[in-house]
Amino acid sequence: HYKERSRKHPATRVFQALRIEVNGELRELEALLQNVGTSLKPLGRCAIISFHSLEDRLIKNAFRGLAEGHMKHIGKSLPFTAAQLEELKKYTIIKPFPKIPGDIELNANPRSRSAKLRVIEKKGGIKHEIVF
Secondary structure, eight states: HHHHHHHSSSTTTHHHHHHHHHHHHHHHHHHHHHHHHHHHOOOOOEEEEESSSHHHHHHHHHHHHHHHHGGGGGGGGGGOOOHHHHHHHEESSOOOOOOOOOHHHHOOOGGGGGEEEEEEEEEESOOOOOOO
């Protein structure tokens, strides 16, 4: 019986795959991710929550591509200091690993178990500190 091995019904993944394909969810996400870099203003942030590994992989790779994309055009053998390379970066991934729900959230909302939050920020502009 499937409940002995897993909490999910065996057909869950099949219906998930059908929903993703019929709704074009991955194509929509890819279109969004292609425009993230040009849509953000300096110091603007893009935060995306994914709910399964296919989405998360697309987001992770897109954010990594933005954060490291400039490096493709620079020869690795050129003598750059770490500080100079950091200056060339136009985007920063806010946390290297996604934020996942904590125990309190999981107890209150078990369906959040697969959620992952990733955030990227465009560099530039002047940072304003808000003092209360």
